Amino acid sequence: MTLWLKRIRLDKFFPIPKIYHLILFNHMAQSLPLENEIAGVFAKFPQLPDNVKEILVKISPFLCIVGLIFGGLGLLAVLGIGAGATAIGLAAFGSMGLYWVSMAILAAMVVLEGLAISPLMKRQKKGWDYMYYIFLLSLVSGVVNLAGIGSLFSNLISLAFSFLLGGWLLFQIREKYA
DSSP states (O other): OHHHHHHHTGGGTSOOOHHHHHHHHOOSSSOOTTHHHHHHHHTTSOOOOHHHHHHHHHHHHHHHHHHHHHHHHHHHHHHTSGGGHHHHHHHHHSSHHHHHHHHHHHHHHHHHHHHHHHHHHTTOHHHHHHHHHHHHHHHHHHHHHHHSSSOHHHHHHHHHHIIIIIHHHHHHSGGGOO
16 A cells, blocks of 8 residues: 555645654654664663564564454444443543544554554564554553543553553564564
């Protein structure tokens, strides 16, 4: 699909926000937004053995498929059977605005997981890039959840855990993608 977009260059006719332009057209050797800074944090962490990294690389496309299925079902439940979405959103997030922001982030993550499956199976850098964008979106989602109703402490712990464990594992396998 990206080859088709590159040939026609729809961005000349329709303005594409910069982040989407980076995702669609920019899969060369240059670093992604905040990649070097985050990589520097995890460079000091202990390294996994090579066989464990291989296992993670082999199962990552299947984890994307699981995320795609559950995220898609969640979106269908909200949009399709979402008659009570207003009450659920208000109860869970304190406002409908935060609720719909979270649903938009979930939708973006589901799309990126779908795009990541094939490149991850082929061990292409583009697959890792999609996983990196999903990681960043999960952090944004965690920050949005901080503004919602709930325990600030548990939301902070969840955000820190997502960053530390998810980022560490993601940057452990980065070298395996060409």
